[in-house]
Amino acid sequence: xxxxxxxxxxxxxxxxxxxxxxxxxxxxxxxxxxxxxxxxxxxxxxxxxxxxxxxxxxxxxxxxxxxxxxxxxxxxxxxxxxxxxxxxxxxxxxxxxxxxxxxxxxxxxxxxxxxxxxxxxxxxxxxxxxxxxxxxxxxxxxxxxxxx
Amino acid sequence: xxxxxxxxxxxxxxxxxxxxxxxxxxxxxxxxxxxxxxxxxxxxxxxxxxxxxxxxxxxxxxxxxxxxxxxxxxxxxxxxxxxxxxxxxxxxxxxxxxxxxxxxxxxxxxxxxxxxxxxxxxxxxxxxxxxxxxxxxxxxxxxxxxxxxxxxxxxxxxxxxxxxxxxxxxxxxxxxxxxxxxxxxxxxxxxxxxxxxxxxxxxxxxxxxxxxxxxxxxxxxxxxxxxxxxxxxxxxxxxxxxxxxxxxxxxxxxxxxxxxxxxxx
Numbered sequence: 001x002x003x004x005x006x007x008x009x010x011x012x013x014x015x016x017x018x019x020x021x022x023x024x025x026x027x028x029x030x031x032x033x034x035x036x037x038x039x040x041x042x043x044x045x046x047x048x049x050x051x052x053x054x055x056x057x058x059x060x061x062x063x064x065x066x067x068x069x070x071x072x073x074x075x076x077x078x079x080x081x082x083x084x085x086x087x088x089x090x091x092x093x094x095x096x097x098x099x100x101x102x103x104x105x106x107x108x109x110x111x112x113x114x115x116x117x118x119x120x121x122x123x124x125x126x127x128x129x130x131x132x133x134x135x136x137x138x139x140x141x142x143x144x145x146x147x148x
Numbered sequence: 149x150x151x152x153x154x155x156x157x158x159x160x161x162x163x164x165x166x167x168x169x170x171x172x173x174x175x176x177x178x179x180x181x182x183x184x185x186x187x188x189x190x191x192x193x194x195x196x197x198x199x200x201x202x203x204x205x206x207x208x209x210x211x212x213x214x215x216x217x218x219x220x221x222x223x224x225x226x227x228x229x230x231x232x233x234x235x236x237x238x239x240x241x242x243x244x245x246x247x248x249x250x251x252x253x254x255x256x257x258x259x260x261x262x263x264x265x266x267x268x269x270x271x272x273x274x275x276x277x278x279x280x281x282x283x284x285x286x287x288x289x290x291x292x293x294x295x296x297x298x299x300x301x302x303x304x305x306x307x308x309x310x311x312x313x314x315x316x317x318x319x320x321x322x323x324x325x326x327x328x329x330x331x332x333x334x335x336x337x338x339x340x341x342x343x344x345x346x347x348x349x350x351x352x353x354x355x356x357x358x359x360x361x362x363x364x365x366x367x368x369x370x371x372x373x374x375x376x377x378x379x380x381x382x383x384x385x386x387x388x389x390x391x392x393x394x395x396x397x398x399x400x401x402x403x404x405x406x407x408x409x410x411x412x413x
Contacts, residue, residue, distance in 0.1 A: 034211075034290075036207075036208060036211065036294060037208055037211030037212050037214075037215060037290055037291055037294060038183075038206075038207035038208045038209070038210050038211025038212070038214075039207075039211065040207070067215070067286040067287065067289075067290055068285070068286040068289065068290075069289070070286075070289050070290040070293065071290075072293075121197060122197035122198075122200060122201060123201060123297060123300065123301045123304075124197075124200050124201040124203075124204035124205070124297075124301070125200065125204075126200065127204075128204045128207055128208060128294075132197065132200075146297070148293045148294070148297075
């Protein structure tokens with residue numbers, strides 16, 4: 001099931017779907033974590049998961065929010081990162097725990113020409129999870145999926 | 149602080165639950181009202197990037213508010229929803245700090261308010277991740293990472309405005325001088341703060357204040373702005389003592405749900 005805002009990456013590859021379990025009462029329980037506290041796509045994702053399960057004939061289900069441990073961009077899979085890059089979004093540039101991430105000066109490569117000579121235009125982009133950057137080599141703007 | 153335990157098992161209606169509810173409402177309302185105020189810049193910011201920036205910060209704050217209000221509704225135990233708490237209370241029932249009820253003003257007013265708040269919220273929420281209240285820990289841990297981005301954004305702007313043109317410097321200094329009295333409340337513990345500290349739910353505000361002050365000094369220094377003298381301010385929004393501007397914010401925010409009760413789409 002694809003992310004509604006970035007329709008090339010699945011919610012599983014984003015690390016949003018935490019687990020799928022069969023509860024004691026026979027209900028299928030899908031646990032999801034919001035990427036950002038105010039992410040408006042979270043509710044859409046929850047509804048779409050429910051709809052997908054209904055279509056698959058798994059009527060007895062519930063989608064559960066899990067806040068802890070908090071979602072981190074480290075959970076985006078390699079497949080997910082490749083999908084973001086192909087779509088034109090630079091994937092998170094460094095593991096969250098790395099010192100460079102804390103200073104947020106890990107170089108971000110341009111998704112079009114791969115140059116590392118890029119600069120940040122704005123901390124926030126079209127969605128809470130992305131920042132706006134510009135490549136100084138090919139001069140194209142692009143978004144960066146922020147490390148969090 | 150002591151290790152977290154499931155302290156959510158406080159019986160509803162008890163004095164202890166009431167105190168916890170009030171404390172959570174302080175956190176919730178503060179994020180809610182600031183988030184609401186920032187939406188006033190959407191479509192009006194000086195540059196597209198700042199329109200997006202302020203809207204994104206607002207979105208994060210409203211997200212925090214929703215999580216906290218949902219928890220407050222649970223603690224209250226009256227079957228109210230997060231929406232009812234957000235939209236149907238009277239001004240005196242809000243527990244937001246006075247700083248976030250100050251008008252947006254110009255860009256300097258908004259960014260100075262934002263930085264003073266962000267630097268404080270960062271210290272507060274970092275310490276809340278060690279609370280004995282499990283739900284507060286979860287929400288604070290989630291929000292803290294986003295708050296780091298907020299601080300960087302607002303601190304960056306304070307430096308640009310302060311160490312900018314004569315005009316931007318003058319406006320930033322004026323905003324700082326006008327908003328400074330409202331920082332007293334952020335750094336002063338009242339009885340509820342002291343009770344929460346004793347119960348291991350809330351942090352020591354003296355500690356928060358010290359860390360906040362250090363960061364503020366560093367950023368103001370880089371921004372070539374003068375730190376105003378402290379002016380003790382008696383009224384605390386966290387006790388429901390609000391100025392008139394909150395009324396206008398709520399009139400805007402509450403109009404639709406009050407005019408069309410139960411409306412859904």
